[in-house]
Amino acid sequence: MNVSFYIAKRYLLSKKSHNAINVISGISVCGVALATLALICTLSVFNGFRDLVADFFTAFDPExxxxxxxxxxxxxxxxxxxxxxxxxxxxxxxxxxxxxxxxxxxxxxxxxxxxxxxxxxxxxxxxxxxxxxxxxxxxxxxxxxxxxxxxxxxxxxxxxxxxxxxxxxxxxxxxxxxxxxxxxxxxxxxxxxxxxxxxxxxxxxxxxxxxxxxxxxxxxxxxxxxxxxxxxxxxxxxxxxxxxxxxxxxxxxxxxxxxxxxEQQLDTFRIMEVEKLISYLFLTFILVIACFNVIGSLSMLIIDKKEDVITLRNLGADDKLITRIFLFEGRFITLFGAIIGLVLGLAFCYVQQTFGLLSLGGGSAEGFVVDAYPVSVHIGDVILVFITVLLVGFLSVWYPVRYLSKRLL
Structure with missing residues (x-):
């Protein structure tokens, strides 16, 4: 097993000397998970409205x-x-x-x-x-x-x-x-x-x-x-x-x-695609902000594990191995947050699709075509969100970990 991978896994699951570090790590995972959940749900709602509008046109426009x-x-x-x-x-x-x-x-x-x-x-x-x-x-x-x-x-x-x-x-x-x-x-x-x-x-x-x-x-x-x-x-x-x-x-x-x-309704669907893209970019920016919690968690962990780093250096570990340990730690936090967010997001979409918990207000009585927010989960969006979260999370910790490792260790 890769040494840096194994140590990073132990650091993630083991209890730290300061309980605040565990709390901050948990908050980091929750932040990434919430951003992932928001991406999944928002894109699925846009898909739901798009499919709803497409159903209307289907009854009037030819194939x-x-x-x-x-x-x-x-x-x-x-x-x-x-x-x-x-x-x-x-x-x-x-x-x-x-x-x-x-x-x-x-x-x-x-x-x-x-x-x-x-x-x-x-x-x-x-x-x-x-x-x-x-x-x-x-x-x-x-x-x-x-x-x-x-x-x-x-x-x-x-x-x-x-x-x-x-x-x-x-x-x-x-x-x-x-x-x-x-x-x-x-x-x-x-x-x-x-x-x-x-x-x-x-x-x-x-x-x-x-x-x-x-x-x-x-x-x-x-x-x-x-x-x-x-x-x-x-x-x-x-x-x-x-x-x-x-x-x-x-x-x-x-x-x-x-x-x-x-293509017959290109203007309508193009507007919806632009709105979906803007929402995706906006929520990705929120994800970037959530990743600052991961950086803070890693900073605290690096300070907490100074003595372990000294021991590893005495055993022959070089700077690259030590840096990889904390890089893996940040990636684990991002990965767990992404998985939790995906599971919760898909579960929430299923509940909304089945029971319609979030309504549009007054429903048909107020002139709405549907009573609740329509939801449609597309596998392409799920893959896009997962890759986005991992990419943003991995890139956001790469430079800070290398910088903090040199400054604090």
């Missing part, structure tokens, strides 16, 4: 979205696009046309995004989980075109879920200038009737500005023949999404962009 690299619309009759239908990985192929328009209900007006979809849009994502009301998902029949608006948009227009009067939709005529003498001639006007349903994604981006309707209505309103703004795809069960996305991108080339759900 894969194909859009043109330049411009707004493209012809779905393109040979490359049609070849997607024949891919073994694709289960559902659906055309989508999105454009901005203005809607009016009685005396209220606002700008919205008209999302025209095909009849198979229900097969793309579990949209039934975000639909509310009593009605049909049929968006077009022989009589009229129907709308499924966002819940916040309904509140903004004060129309109610089943509005009695139709929504008046205005869109500028393509390729024409606004006639200042008679502006109404520069717009196309259409009507959308109530389907008896609204959707609630719990994201203002959609709930306050989107209206689902038929793609035929969207083409008629925006004066397109067959053009679409995107193609929505759902993959077959068991198909690897990354591999399928890579294959589709290679098939379509640089003219088209293939996005998964996270």
């Amino acid at each position: 894969l979205k194909v859009s043109v690299a330049s411009g707004k619309v493209f012809n779905p009759a393109d040979q490359k696009i049609q070849s997607l239908c024949n891919l073994s990985e694709v289960a559902v192929f659906s055309e989508v046309l999105e454009e901005t328009a203005m809607i009016q209900y009685k005396d209220r007006q606002t700008m919205v995004v008209i999302k025209g979809v095909e009849d198979n849009f229900e097969q793309l994502a579990p949209i039934d989980s975000i639909l509310y009301g009593k009605g049909s998902t049929t968006l077009r029949d022989e009589v009229a075109d129907y709308a499924i608006p966002g819940v916040d948009l309904v509140a903004m227009l004060n129309s109610g879920v089943r509005f009695l009067e139709p929504l008046i939709v205005y869109a500028p005529k393509r390729g024409s200038k606004v006639n200042l003498t008679n502006p109404s001639n520069s717009f196309i006007t259409e009507r959308l009737f109530s389907s008896g349903l609204v959707f609630a994604v719990n994201q203002a981006k959609y709930d306050a500005s989107y209206i689902l309707t038929s793609i035929e209505f969207a083409r008629q309103l925006f004066q397109y023949d067959k053009e679409v703004s995107s193609i929505s795809l759902r993959l077959k069960n068991g198909v690897d999404e990354r591999q399928a996305k890579k294959k589709i991108q290679q098939l379509l080339g640089d003219e088209f962009i293939v996005q998964d759900r996270y």
Whole structure:
């Protein structure tokens, strides 16, 4: 067994001549453990919120979205696009046309995004989980075109879920200038009737500005023949999404962009990642401060073991061996603190995930989507925290131990 390792282990576990040293060592372990626990819990809560938001988007966004690299619309009759239908990985192929328009209900007006979809849009994502009301998902029949608006948009227009009067939709005529003498001639006007349903994604981006309707209505309103703004795809069960996305991108080339759900909401998830990174850096700084307790503990231990060091020198120990003893001592404190913090952090996350001890305040009654802080433990974060604690702890004691060993011994 390594001599310095063995002596350091004995120093850690044995009783010191001054009880204060044992107390300081215990405080050092607790400080590292608390910093580790805070890192695990904080990163897991950020993961929980990220997964929660991803679940909301999952019910509205397609698994894969194909859009043109330049411009707004493209012809779905393109040979490359049609070849997607024949891919073994694709289960559902659906055309989508999105454009901005203005809607009016009685005396209220606002700008919205008209999302025209095909009849198979229900097969793309579990949209039934975000639909509310009593009605049909049929968006077009022989009589009229129907709308499924966002819940916040309904509140903004004060129309109610089943509005009695139709929504008046205005869109500028393509390729024409606004006639200042008679502006109404520069717009196309259409009507959308109530389907008896609204959707609630719990994201203002959609709930306050989107209206689902038929793609035929969207083409008629925006004066397109067959053009679409995107193609929505759902993959077959068991198909690897990354591999399928890579294959589709290679098939379509640089003219088209293939996005998964996270890339479709890149801004939202990027903000969450930045917040998570800032929290990680802030808590790592707190960990560095906690490691000063380890340095203080080692300083007291070096002073306490002066006589032992003299004995070791008489037995032939050199300066490197003596320095390694106290380096191992500091690393033991960091390692034990990291292990204890990881165990407590994972236990706390499990309890929070199972019982929801820490609530968000008033829960759903106060407008929150969930009652308690969501938690999701990722193995990558656990490994990152463990490596961070060990790295910070080991580096923080390296120079002080070498310096104190020369000064005090």
